Amino acid sequence: GGLTHYRADGAAHMVDVSAKDVTAREATATAVLRTRPDVVARIATGDLPKGEAVAVARVAGILAAKRTHELVPLCHPLPISGVDVDVVPSGDHVALSATVRTTSRTGVEMEALTAVTVAGLTVYDMIKAVDRAAVLTDVQVVAKSGGTTGTWVREEQA
Template structure:
C-alpha cells in the first residue's frame, strides 16, 4: 500500500454511477414488487452500502477509511436501472474506489435478485448487462 501517513485529512466526496439493462417485463416486476426474492432496490441499496464499508477488504491496495456518509439511489427506465452511489469522508486518501464498489455491488445484487426473470429457457441471459460504471464527480476540498 502507498504510505499516506504524512498526508493531511481532507474532506472528500465522490459520486459513481452504473447501469443494468433488463427486459422491460423484469423492470415492471421490480416496480410492482413481484420479484420472488423480495424488494430488489432496497436489497441492492443495503448491499451497496455494505460494499462501500468493506471496500478495503475486497480491493487489496485500498486503505480502510472512515466513511461519514453513503447514499445509494436508483433511476428506473423502461429497459434499464441506473444506480448512483455518493460517498463522503474526511481522510488522507480518496474514496472513488468505495463509490465504484458501492455501485458495482448494488448492480450485481439487482442481477442476483432478478435472474430468474431474466433467464431464457436455456438458462442464458440474453438481455441482462451491467455497463457504464464510472466516476461522475470527485471532490477534494482544500
Template sequence: MEKQFTHIESGRAHMVDVSEKREVSRLARAAGDIILSEETVEKIRTGNVEKGNVFATARVAAILAIKKTPEIIPMCHQIPITAIDVDFGIGKGMISVEVKVRTVGKTGVEMEALTGVSAALLTIWDMVKSAEKDESGNYPNTSIQNIRVLEKIKG
C-alpha cells in the first residue's frame, strides 16, 4: 500500500537564538538497531565481511557525522564536541548502536547523537548489503529501527 502525503510549504525558517543562554555541560545518548539475517550477523561477529571491519568503519562514520551535524541538519548550531562514545551490541538477527555525545555549550547535543546513530546504522547496511540482497536485488528483511534519544542531561 502506497502512503499518501499532503504537501505543506512553510515560508519561514530560523535558527533559535541561544546568545543569552549560559554555557553548561551537556550530554545526550541515542540508540538504534539494524535488523539483519542471522548469517550476516555471524559474518559481522566473526569479521568475515568482504568490505572489512564493520564496527570500526561504522564508528568512524558516526564520529564524522556527529562533527558534521550542522552541515546536514540546517537549523543545528555549530557546537564544540568534547567527547564521543560509540558502542555496538549484537543480538539475534540485529546489531544495536548506542552513541554518547558531550559538549559544554549553549544548546544540547541530541541531534548530534541521533545523527551519529543514523550514520553508523547506514554504514553497517552499506557494508553488508551484498549479503542482505535477495535474488532481485532488494532487501526484504533488512531494516533500520528504533532510532531514539535515550537520555539528555543538562548541567
C-alpha cells in the first residue's frame, strides 16, 4: 500500500472516505510513563489521593480523544461512541491504556493514541516538580478491529 494521505502530486490531503462502509470499529493503544518508585508511590498511596491523580489523567485522555481531528491535521472528525482510559501506577512507572469505539467510515487508532498520549503527558505534568526526567515511551497501537483491514493485534516483541 502507499501513503494514502498524499495525492499523486505529493500534496497532503484528507483522503476521501465517502465510499468506505460505515462499520463498527475499535482500537486500543498503550504507553508507559517511566519515573521512579518513590514518585509512583506518591501518586498511588502517598501524599496524593490515588483517585484524584488517576481521574485527572483519565479525563484528560477522554477529552483528547474527542479532539484528535483538531490536532492531527489529516484525521477525519468521527462520531466516537465510547472511550475507556486506564491509568495504572505500578513499580517505577505508570501504565496507560485507551480503547476507543466508533461506528464510522474510518478507524480510531489515532483517537486511541491521542488519548493515551495526553493522559501520559498529564501524569508527567503532575510529577514534573519531583521528577523532570520522567519519560513517556512505547506509545503504540496494540489492537484494532473493524473496517476493510479487519482485526489486527500487535505481535509480542520478545
